[in-house]
Amino acid sequence: MLAELSMRGDRPCGTEHPDATVAAERLRLHQLYATYVEEPSGALNGDVEEFLEEACRLDAAIQVFGENNVILKRTDGRKLWAKREEQAPLSAELEDCVILGGQMDTALRTDPRLATERLADKYMFSKTFTQNSGRKTYLTTFDDYHDDEPKAARSAFKALYGSGVRRMVAKAVVAKQGFRVVDLTHTRDEAEGWQTFVSETFEGFTHSHGDESILLQEWVEMEYEYRIFVVGHELVTGAGSVVEHTPLDNNGLAFNTTLRRHRIDYDPCADPALEEQPEVVTRYREFGERMANAFRAERPNMPHYVLDVATVNGETVIVELNGLRNSGLFATDHVAVVKALRRFEEEQPYRPQPAVKADSKQCTVCGGSNTDVSFPLATAARPGAPVILLKGTGPNAFMNCLDCESVAKVIDPLHD
Structure with missing residues (x-):
């Protein structure tokens, strides 16, 4: 069996550590990385922990699969055998190959072997998440304008504020670095709270993340x-x-x-x-x-x-x-x-599935077929549960998967 390990390279390395055992292990990982990938940069302005994690991934792959069975996927798209530094065959992409290491966004969106990553x-x-998160949670969006106001976000905000929540967390669903904590403890009413919330979140999110969905939660x-x-x-x-x-x-x-x-x-x-x-x-x-x-x-x-x-x-x-x-x-x-x-x-070895037709109703997240297609709508906020607030106009419709409860934007077959 083969392993394909994504390596980003150009990592700073720090071998110094007050504990002699840890320092020796850092030096070993430094040498391992230099042997199979490249000499670490030694830069002082990088994240040494990121280098150590990547080196640990390489070390684990070689320990478990053996150096002759590890393919290193470089950031430029090349795939080389770790031991021989030769081009790896494309056939190794699909069968009997375990995917390891941090993945680029394109691979996460399209590689069928990474479907479980997308589902996570x-x-x-997930009902399991909402029932065990210990806080009120709503899924909403800023890209749903009615009379110059994002109606979906206002609906979710109103539900949270009305339930007494005065500290909220707004989080971009895909670009997880999009994160804001908003303190509304000194606002007099919901209208003032909404204006404060918009001023602290709206511009930053729409500028950085476009029409991405937003997870709005009670801060705990x-x-x-x-x-x-x-x-x-x-x-x-x-x-x-x-x-x-x-x-x-x-x-x-x-x-x-x-x-x-x-x-x-x-x-x-x-x-x-x-x-x-x-x-x-x-x-x-x-x-x-x-x-x-x-x-x-x-x-x-x-x-x-x-x-x-x-x-x-x-x-x-x-x-x-x-x-x-x-x-x-x-x-x-x-x-x-x-x-x-x-x-x-x-x-349970991976085997490629037949290509899905463009007009298929198969869920793009979990692969299930228990789906329905509906025109744009917005559901009322329900305290304590996520709210699927759909958006869009014209020919756009949405696929709702009843297996994993994900929602994907699709093209209405009537306007295809």
Whole structure:
């Protein structure tokens, strides 16, 4: 079996570390990366953790598959055998090849082997998420104008504000770096709150993300954020969302117990204390098992993903889901993840599916056929559940998948 590992290259590398064991491991990864990819740049203005994560991915691929079976996919599109530095055959793209490493947006949108990544990114349509997120959540958009006002966003905002929520989070669904926290505690009424909300979010989102859907949520204080890697619907490894940690910081446990109470507290110049919290991690694992079973029942076509959890008011909640390949590793056991992916692919190997006709009603997210097509509409906001607020005019219609609850913009067959 082969592995195809995407490598971005030109990474800064830092081998210095106060712990001699960690410093030696950093040096080993530096040499490994130089041997198979390129000499790390040594730049001081880059993210050393990103280099270490990419080097750990390379190390895991070679350990699990062997250097003769690893194909390195470069940013320029070339695919080379890691050992021989020769062009890899295109036939290796489809069968008996496990996809590893961070993926470019084009591949995430189009590669049929990455369908589970796309489905994980649509977590906001999942009942399992909304029922276990611990906060009110609405899916909306700014690109729905009526009388110069984005009606869909106003409807979702009104539902949240009317329920007493005065701190909100607006998050771009696809471009996840689009993120705003809006404090409305000093606004006198809903009208003033809406004006404040628009002034702090609307221009930035529409300028950066166009007509992308927006996830509007109640802000809640999250403690001890934690990331769990799920492969084949089974929990494999996990670690606290400690931004400076990489697999080199793993303490030998599949589920690392070193956590930080508030993720945003980290400052390299004033490091807040890390805590050993084995009881919290045990609670997260039990919760993660229940959620993995629930997602398996709800989305059987989504076997791999990353589950982010946290504690809110003493209860465990889902923060979000992410695709497995592009997610940060933190102090997880990444070799265990790659081993699990190989076992899964050996038991259920990928086989390319026949091309889907343009007029097919197949869901573009999960591949299911339990879909219907409707003309643009907007549903009323429902407190505590996501709202699918559709937009568009003219010949545009929308496909609603009843299996994964995703919505895709399609062309009305009557106007095709």
